[in-house]
Amino acid sequence: MRVKRNKRFHAEIAASSLSDIMFFLFLFFLIVSTLANPNVIKLSLPKARSTAQTTKSHISLSIQVEEGKDNKYYLDQAPVAFDSxxxxxxxxxxxxxxxxxxxxxxxxxxxxxxxxxxxxGESQKLKFVIATTKKP
Incomplete structure (x- = not known):
């Protein structure tokens, strides 16, 4: 009696090497993303819903925008040129x-x-606080 052997080809994927590659890619992107340092400006933002006010009298910088003209800058309500x-x-x-x-x-x-x-402000190590108007 002759025994037939099953000689079918079964496709398989070696997953062990793929998991190693994925692990190294994950580590690479994790290290690169923590080393990326975008140019940021630190800024303290007040909450517009609260009524928090400062207790000290700090200098105030206001900007007035007019359509088609240069912006006007005011330090404590005194006009000042942007260059100075x-x-x-x-x-x-x-x-x-x-x-x-x-x-x-x-x-x-x-x-x-x-x-x-x-x-x-960043070049002179100033602390900027943006003033907002209270929501109605």
Whole structure:
């Protein structure tokens, strides 16, 4: 009696090497993502729903936006040119030893204008707090 052997080919995938590759890729992306340091500006944001107010009188920086014109900048309601804004803030910090600046941004200010102002504060190690209006 002749015994037939089953000689069918069975396709198989070697999964052990794939799991090793996936583990190394996972470690690579984990290390790369923790080392990536985007350019950020630290900023203290107040809550618009609360009525928290400062107890000290910090310097106030306001911006007024007009359609088709340059922005107007005010330090404690006194107009100041953007070019001399950093110098005036440095003088104020030197006189009062207070490095906190309350910034009032209008809702229609361009993001680049806001970043330019925050870069001035970052270069002089100032603490910027954005003032908001209370929600009705």
């Amino acid at each position: 804004l950093g110098i005036r803030l440095a003088q104020h910090v030197e006189q009062t030893k207070d490095s906190t600046v309350i910034v009032r941004f209008p809702y229609d200010l361009r993001v680049q204008d806001m970043v330019n102002i925050l870069e001035i």
